[in-house]
Amino acid sequence: MPVNLTAPTVLLPIAGVRLATAASAMRYKNRDDLVLIELDPAAEVAAVFTQNKFRAPPVELASANLHAATPRYLIINAGNANAGSGVAGMHAAEQTCLDVAEQCAVNANQVLPFSTGVIGELLDSNKIKVCLTDLQQQLSEDNWLQAAAAILTTDIVAKGQSKQVLLQGKMITITGMTKGSGMIQPNMATMLAYVATDLAIPKDVLERLLKETVEQSFNAITVDSDTSTNDACVLIASASAALNYDDLNDTEQLIFETALLELMQTLAQSIIRDGEGATKFVSVEVATAADKMLAKKVAMSIANSPLVKTALAASDANWGRILAAAGKVESDELNLANASLTVNDIVIWKDGSIHSSYTEEKGKQAFMQDEIKLLIDLNDGSESFTVWTCDLTHEYIRINAEYRS
């Protein structure tokens, strides 16, 4: 069951971004599984895609189209990832873009296709095509909640958040939604995430903001170390607020960027809270490291260790596994001689020995919580990195043995 996560009850509209959902029944019955998003012609779009080398055709096509033209429509389907589908899969993705373009009177390369679900099955583009008239008619700025639900696959809970900041007397809104639960260790992107703001943001700034915030949010989570073939994270600036990022002073830019980062982190963390089989939400912070990327490597090594994750699932204070998982990182830079380990404020390991104040009873109390913070201080520098993960339970095995079959 999700860890301290409930579906959003309100997602604020972003003027210039209209959404619609429909049910194609390509895999799921009795629920919407298609989303069409229409963007104002003035909107700028930035996106990052999976770095997995076995990329799905829709990812290849979305990346190419984003490069070639300014996007006007995003079409998303859940249940079939159209991955491992080869030439036929690329044809299906191209056909979907053509169909949307014809329905909405734009060029095919102004459509970005996204697919998520089972790998290795061909997408039937006709199942999307027959829904397009309906989708276009229902486009509305008020449909974020429906869209957040329609993009889910093995997720239990819909994920989204809105934030507002007051800049130069104007209320600027950011709204985002995401999906993802398993096959989660995004690399430069995530499963699927769509974040929009009404602030006008030049494309180069938008790309920088996306890259910076993704690195500290979607690229800082892992459920199972597996990187999806279909990851994508899209940031949209609709420009409808008649205020431009470039006209903000430094403080105002920082206020906006902080709000954006917090929203992206909340979305990313919600994927972990809804991680397949998760019963614990776990922060792994590696601090006082010589190098930020080394800190991330150590944090990911701990977050991905099956032995750490099974101990967490059992609320077993088996802390030796945490240091062993840190130690397996292959790097000449890594020095654990001065490392300390603190779990939810309980100091366990320090100065090369179990800390004198530590007792098994204290450890038990710390590991019993459903929100656990593992802090590893390397005492070897001033850099740090935090990764969010969940535990590994029987339920994860059950879900992934049964999914697809």
Next chain:
Amino acid sequence: MPVNLTAPTVLLPIAGVRLATAASAMRYKNRDDLVLIELDPAAEVAAVFTQNKFRAPPVELASANLHAATPRYLIINAGNANAGSGVAGMHAAEQTCLDVAEQCAVNANQVLPFSTGVIGELLDSNKIKVCLTDLQQQLSEDNWLQAAAAILTTDIVAKGQSKQVLLQGKMITITGMTKGSGMIQPNMATMLAYVATDLAIPKDVLERLLKETVEQSFNAITVDSDTSTNDACVLIASASAALNYDDLNDTEQLIFETALLELMQTLAQSIIRDGEGATKFVSVEVATAADKMLAKKVAMSIANSPLVKTALAASDANWGRILAAAGKVESDELNLANASLTVNDIVIWKDGSIHSSYTEEKGKQAFMQDEIKLLIDLNDGSESFTVWTCDLTHEYIRINAEYRS
């Protein structure tokens, strides 16, 4: 349950290597958990140890002693890894070496200590000390089977093998034993393995042979991607056969090296067959690669993917996960454009598409077997690497949630 693995019924003696076992009751009841091995003064010893940076005190001490002197005794305990035990743990390991040295009238640095079991608990060296008189009295060349059983922890089945090759009219024997079941992705070594031969082998050759064979055996397996704090693999040449490796011709050296490699691979594979919760024995071969280390990286990425391993456990032909796990390897050299995937001789993916002859039924048949060979041809060179692994089941979670508690 172990996959097609039964305990050895015969392990041949190696003249010059005497073993004894005893029960210290430090963790396990009603079974032996201590092994003392005595080596002939003429014996040469080579060893590789875990590259984990959170190494246990006995590993540090064994490594230092091996460097300082020619070993005469090996002392092994199971149930307590004496890892994460800090200064007090080092004192316990040193005390054990002193105790063995006094009992057996050698120098303390001629004793190599090995510990395996739970991490983070202090070893009580006195529990070993009180067994030493008994151990010394029972030393015998015929005790390999008892020793192979005494070093086990979460293993279900004892693991060992003997091989003989006729060289220059002399029957040369190699006997080895190993333990390991979880926390298995050895890096330059394995859990614990002890292999001995009566052939005389100069120390520099012994070290080369160990390194070469370990790379293709213990360094080519993974259960759960976790590297132990206590891994060690020891190769002993007792020289009792009155035949020296240096006096063999090229063909004879090859015969010996092949036998040694095969024995090391059998031992390494037996760890996988007895992998925690394993129901399948899986070979992952990445062939026609541009580079051997790249081939190993891709094979390990597949072998460690929780989504591949849960699909294997469920006998689900979810082959897209296999290519996705290959694709997540971060390397500019990796090119999957021409890759093909064959599972137990069933061609699934070739030339960028699902193979025309593939059917779900054929996939089902292949994935139902308990011995599964995944072959990924990159068609990008001539190098290859094979890794052995097992599936990921509920039983793995149960074992590692309950172990220690």
